[in-house]
Amino acid sequence: MEINVTVVIPFFVKNEVFVQVLESVFTQSVKPKQLIMPRGVYESPEFRPFKSHWQQQNIQVFDNELSTADAMSFAVKVATGRYITFVERQEYWLPDKLKDQYQFLQDHPSAGSVYSGASSLTDILYKSKPQCLAASDMLINNVSAPENIMLRTSLFDKVCRIEPNSEHFIIWDLGLQMMAANIEQYSLRHLCMPLKVYDDGISKRNWCEYRRVLLKNQRVIENLLGVYEFQYYWYWGLKLTAKSEDKIKARIVTTYATAMMYFYKLRIWIDRENEEPVKTVGPVER
CATH class of the missing domain: 3.90.550.10 (Spore Coat Polysaccharide Biosynthesis Protein SpsA; Chain A)
Known part of the structure; x- marks a missing residue:
């Protein structure tokens, strides 16, 4: 066939x-x-x-x-x-x-x-x-x-x-x-x-590509998910990149990126909590 x-x-x-x-x-x-x-x-x-x-x-x-x-x-x-x-x-x-x-x-x-x-x-x-x-x-x-x-x-x-x-x-x-x-x-x-299972790491040589695609689609991501979501994914990629490097500088970057991820995750949560519920239109009382 x-x-x-x-x-x-x-x-x-x-x-x-x-x-x-x-x-x-x-x-x-x-x-x-x-x-x-x-x-x-x-x-x-x-x-x-x-x-x-x-x-x-x-x-x-x-x-x-x-x-x-x-x-x-x-x-x-x-x-x-x-x-x-x-x-x-x-x-x-x-x-x-x-x-x-x-x-x-x-x-x-x-x-x-x-x-x-x-x-x-x-x-x-x-x-x-x-x-x-x-x-x-x-x-x-x-x-x-x-x-x-x-x-x-x-x-x-x-x-x-x-x-x-x-x-x-x-x-x-x-x-x-x-x-x-x-x-x-x-x-x-x-x-x-x-055939081979990989972890979620983004190697250092791929960071530039990851960042380029993320920036290229920044408006798309912000429109679909929000500004803080874009920032979260940015630091998520940075964390995984630094995590693949076994150096003191990389550990500092990993710690910084992790902290920023928690910060933006908190902002996302706060924004969602503050969202006004959608009002439903009920029958008009006479």
């Missing part, structure tokens, strides 16, 4: 985990309409047994030297599938991943995208119902961490303008932009699982 989906592998690395990731992509229960991949994957022994499954015109190849962001931009331009999905470095696809996501989008025309949001190996046993993502889910809620997206191809190019220096947060950035455009997004937690 062939589905109207373009699968994009936007990078090439040589390690054992990536080999398992590729095998999970090439052995899906349904066949995607198109594959877009770097030359290194196309010429790899893992893909060789599956080349005969696709006609040559349904395979697009690009240079290994392209960055992830540039590869994704290229893929959107040449994609022929109605929907598009991207392979991630540590994400092992369960056999029905493509089938389930595609069927969900077919059954829900208003949905702009659907994510699998598994965050640990145990999530494979957790069969949750589809969940509409809120702004807080897109930012920090690990229960619905947005990963491994499938969305309408036309929507990706319309909503997301990929910046080459924000590669690690492209999907997160895309999700926030879709939130700003009021496009429905859903999470299907049981569709995918990572």
Whole structure:
């Protein structure tokens, strides 16, 4: 069975985990309409047994030297599938991943995208119902961490303008932009699982990217969640970054960021307590 989906592998690395990731992509229960991949994957022994499954015109190849962001931009331009999905470095696809996501989008025309949001190996046993993502889910809620997206191809190019220096947060950035455009997004937690479980740390080299995406979407976050929520997420990222460094300076930054998080959390609580209840209009007394 062939589905109207373009699968994009936007990078090439040589390690054992990536080999398992590729095998999970090439052995899906349904066949995607198109594959877009770097030359290194196309010429790899893992893909060789599956080349005969696709006609040559349904395979697009690009240079290994392209960055992830540039590869994704290229893929959107040449994609022929109605929907598009991207392979991630540590994400092992369960056999029905493509089938389930595609069927969900077919059954829900208003949905702009659907994510699998598994965050640990145990999530494979957790069969949750589809969940509409809120702004807080897109930012920090690990229960619905947005990963491994499938969305309408036309929507990706319309909503997301990929910046080459924000590669690690492209999907997160895309999700926030879709939130700003009021496009429905859903999470299907049981569709995918990572091969390796990571903590929530943001490495020092990713801090600049995290900060850039956060600032880019500042107005969106403030409109959806509030000014103090934006500040909270800012110091949350700073704390996790400093926490990954084992130095005295990093410990000072961690302490400072933690204190600021508590401060803004308190401000959020105070503001919510002071909110006036919405008055309901009852029957007019005569």
